[in-house]
Amino acid sequence: MTQPQTAFRSRCSIARTLDVLGDKWTLLVVRDLMWHGKHTFQELQASEEHIAANLLSERLKRLMGLGLITKEAYQDRPVRYRYTLTDQGRSLEPVLLQIMGWGHVHLGGGLYDPQTGKTVAEAGQLP
Amino acid sequence: MTQPQTAFRSRCSIARTLDVLGDKWTLLVVRDLMWHGKHTFQELQASEEHIAANLLSERLKRLMGLGLITKEAYQDRPVRYRYTLTDQGRSLEPVLLQIMGWGHVHLGGGLYDPQTGKTVAEAGQLP
DNA sequence: CAGAGTGACTTGCAATTTGAAAGTGAGTCG
DNA sequence: CGACTCACTTTCAAATTGCAAGTCACTCTG
Missing domain, CATH: 1.20.5 (Single alpha-helices involved in coiled-coils or other helix-helix interfaces)
Incomplete structure (x- = not known):
């Protein structure tokens, strides 16, 4: 835990950003959270591009690890979660x-x- | 030639851009062509991030297919090639x-x- | 209270893509 | 001729993706 979980390829800011967001799905998740009012797993999964559940799950974890989104239960019984962009994510x-x-x-x-x-x-x- | 060879996932501009440039290498190639005076296969391959030759080759082909770069022989005997951004690429x-x-x-x-x-x-x- | 349904995932597995290394071919140089 | 350079291509293992199905907690309906 001492080192950042991410070992970047280089010191180039572009390379680093691509290390972290450089794939076909991550920014679409951010787009939906940012602009399209989608906040639950289901809503995000139901987007036009149809991300697979395992990939969405993995991407959400990564975005959380980066501090770009947070996850909170907005109700118990049954527990339901809402994902939200942090200020960093909104940036x-x-x-x-x-x-x-x-x-x-x-x-x-x-x-x-x-x-x-x-x-x-x-x-x-x-x- | 009438239709683009690319079938996009959706009509979203972000999704389309990611379909085409959304990976860890393509934009690094563009970066090197744009700012770092790297124009030959070798120079591009020798960048800090060390893209594999097969991937560089494939990415250059794709960028050419998109009209973002051009390839020209800048000398014969031995023939050597230079890759350059088009106006579209520079955009x-x-x-x-x-x-x-x-x-x-x-x-x-x-x-x-x-x-x-x-x-x-x-x-x-x-x- | 059994059975169907919902939301949020996880698991399994085949298909695709990546990454590292070695190979190829045209041409030059000593 | 033999070594070397550039620009790739091929090979193949490892990692990632995509799709379907499964799990789990809980609610709702008859």
Whole structure:
């Protein structure tokens, strides 16, 4: 426990961020927590992209380990859990926005507006 | 050539970007091409993080397929190749900067300044 | 109170991807 | 010729992913 559980590949901030968030699912979980009001395991699993339960479970654990989200029981009997972004987790918003902007322009994906909560545009095809 | 070879998981721009760039290596290749003057296979492979040759080869192919980089022979006899970012590839700079900024603040990685070409800071340890 | 249902996971296992190392081929140099 | 360089490709074991099914605690319905 003395050393950080994460041994980074290098001192490059980009490499470190990719070590930790660089896969196809993690940032989608963050997206759902950040913008789409999904907070339970079930809600997160039911997202459009359909993450498998084992992967969601593992990703949530990792995000907790990083201090980006917290888990709390919001009711007993039966116990139900809610996952929430910490301030650290919320600090990923500009990263998400930048990635979304790029994907919108270059891959024709939708553009979500956090202000209105609406997807503003779903552009056409490739560049 | 009419349809992209990529079938995206969803229409979400973030999901699409992750479909295409969401792994531990692709953006590091882009980083090296963008900022660190690495343009040959060898130079890219020799980076601090030591990407395996097969993965580098595959990533370069994918980036070419996406139109983010080009490959040209810059000499014959012996033929040697140079990889270069296209305008589309260069448009990833703000994404990279945002990721770097986050990794600097939250994971203690270095902060590279494209203006001066220097790494401005290499902060301490974890959050 | 038995049986069905729900939420939150975990387990098992096949398929895919990664990582390390060795191999290939064109060409140069001594 | 033999050694060396660059740019890959091949091989193969290990790790990760994806899908389905199973578990556990608890509630709700007849």
